[in-house]
Amino acid sequence: xxxxxxxxxxxxxxxxxxxxxxxxxxxxxxxxxxxxxxxxxxxxxxxxxxxxxxxxxxxxxxxxxxxxxxxxxxxxxxxxxxxxxxxxxxxxxxxxxxxxxxxxxxxxxxxxxxxxxxxxxxxxxxxxxxxxxxxxxxxxxxxxxxxxxxxxxxxxxxxxxxxxxxxxxxxxxxxxxxxxxxxxxxxxxxxxxxxxxxxxxxxxxxxxxxxxxxxxxxxxxxxxxxxxxxxxxxxxxxxxxxxxxxxxxxxxxxxxxxxxxxxxxxxxxxxxxxxxxxxxxxxxxxxxxxxxx
Numbered sequence: 001x002x003x004x005x006x007x008x009x010x011x012x013x014x015x016x017x018x019x020x021x022x023x024x025x026x027x028x029x030x031x032x033x034x035x036x037x038x039x040x041x042x043x044x045x046x047x048x049x050x051x052x053x054x055x056x057x058x059x060x061x062x063x064x065x066x067x068x069x070x071x072x073x074x075x076x077x078x079x080x081x082x083x084x085x086x087x088x089x090x091x092x093x094x095x096x097x098x099x100x101x102x103x104x105x106x107x108x109x110x111x112x113x114x115x116x117x118x119x120x121x122x123x124x125x126x127x128x129x130x131x132x133x134x135x136x137x138x139x140x141x142x143x144x145x146x147x148x149x150x151x152x153x154x155x156x157x158x159x160x161x162x163x164x165x166x167x168x169x170x171x172x173x174x175x176x177x178x179x180x181x182x183x184x185x186x187x188x189x190x191x192x193x194x195x196x197x198x199x200x201x202x203x204x205x206x207x208x209x210x211x212x213x214x215x216x217x218x219x220x221x222x223x224x225x226x227x228x229x230x231x232x233x234x235x236x237x238x239x240x241x242x243x244x245x246x247x248x249x250x251x252x253x254x255x256x257x258x259x260x261x262x263x264x265x266x267x268x269x270x271x272x273x274x275x276x277x278x279x280x281x282x283x284x285x286x287x288x289x290x291x292x293x
Contacts, residue, residue, distance in 0.1 A: 031052070034048075034052060035048045035049065035052070038051065038052075041108055041112075042086075043086075043088075044079075046069075046071060046075070046079050047079055047082060047083055047086075049069040049070065049071065050065060050069045050071070050076060050079045050080060050083060050089075051083060051088055051089070051102055052069075053065050053068035053069035054068075054089060054100060054101065054102040055102040055105070056068065058101070059099055059100060059101030059102065060099055060100070061097050061098065061099055061100075062076055062077050062080065062098070062100070065080070065100060080100055084100075087103060087107065087111070088102065088103050088107060089101065089102055089103065090103060137267050137268055137269035137272060138267070138268040138269075139265070139266070139267050139268075140154075140265070140266040140268075141263070141264070141265055142263065142264035142265070142266075143262075143263055143264075144262050144263070145262050147255070147262060147263045147264035148177070148180075148244075148255045148256070148257055148262050148263070148264050149177075149180055149264075150264050151244075151246065151253045151254075151255045151264035151265070151266060152180055152184050152246070152255070154251075154253065154266055155184075155246050155248050155251075155253060156184060156187045156188070156191075156193075158191075158193065158248050158249050159191075159249075160191045160192055160193070161191075161192050161193070162193055162194075162248065162249065163193065163194045163195070163196065163248075164188070164193060164194070164195045164196075164246055164247070164248045165195075165196050165246070165247040165248070165276075165277060165280040165281075166195060166196070166197045166198070166244065166245065166246050166247070167197075167198050167199075167241050167243075167244070167245040167280070167283075168197050168198070168199045168241060168244050168245075169199060169200060169202065169240075169241045169242060169243075169244070169257075170197065170199040170209065170231070171199075171200075171202045171203035171204070172202070172242075172257065173244060173257060174209065176257055176259075177257070185229070188228060189225050189228060192228065193228065194227075194228045194229075194230075195228065195229050195230070196230045196231075196232075196280075196284065197229075197230070197231045197232070198231075198232050198234060198239075198241075198280070198283055198284060198287055199231060199232075199233055199234070199241065200233070200234055200235070200236035200239055200240045200241055201233035201234065201235065201236050202236045202240075206231070209229075209231070232284065232287045232288070234287050242256075242258065243255060243256050243257070244256075244257060245276075247273060247276045247277050247280055248273075249273065250268060250269065250270040250273045251266055251267065251268045251269075251273055252266070252267045252269070252272055252273050252276045253265065253266045253267075254266075
């Protein structure tokens, strides 16, 4: 409220001695607009008011500028110093008194063009540095149960008709996240996304899968599509997975579902995902000798 009142005072201070009430009202909108635009150019609200006040009165001592801008003299002096550093105000001596004048509004355009010229020269060098700086995968970390859910939701953002490869402990995962399991496969079936899963043969994962997907099927118009889900069970004594690992497109995701240690991790890297897909396919091929069902 204080800032709004100051701006109103500033507007009236500039125009009340030059315009009628009707003309003042017409100019209010223009002044507010100019202040908002100056904010976009990097000035603060107070800097904008001081610059416009100095421009309006054609320059003068701090006392006159502060009065026209509607701010305290001491505060105005500090603001003037900032505007001088930005090369928007300059000073001169008149009758042994320090005066300040506003630089031409064209200065904003000149300064902006200087920045464009610097960026134009610098960008190719920055891009060259980026391209030669080596391998830089994007890594996203999520904590807690929400982090596990985030990992699976992220995997469902892939394009239609793609494939997800997954190392999973189906028995444990289905028990802890039944709704997430149902939701993920409902989305996969809608998007025609195939899933291949390698899981240790603990409990009766196929019974859980059938129960969960059939239950979801009753509550949804989306039908269970067996062709989009392949599962190979391996000897749990030799190959016991505790974490969920998903490989999709150019990403590899890891989710720890153990209570008290839940977290999610996603690595976006084309080469890493390619290597993990090769490892999964090799494991899938070798797992045929351990298939339990």
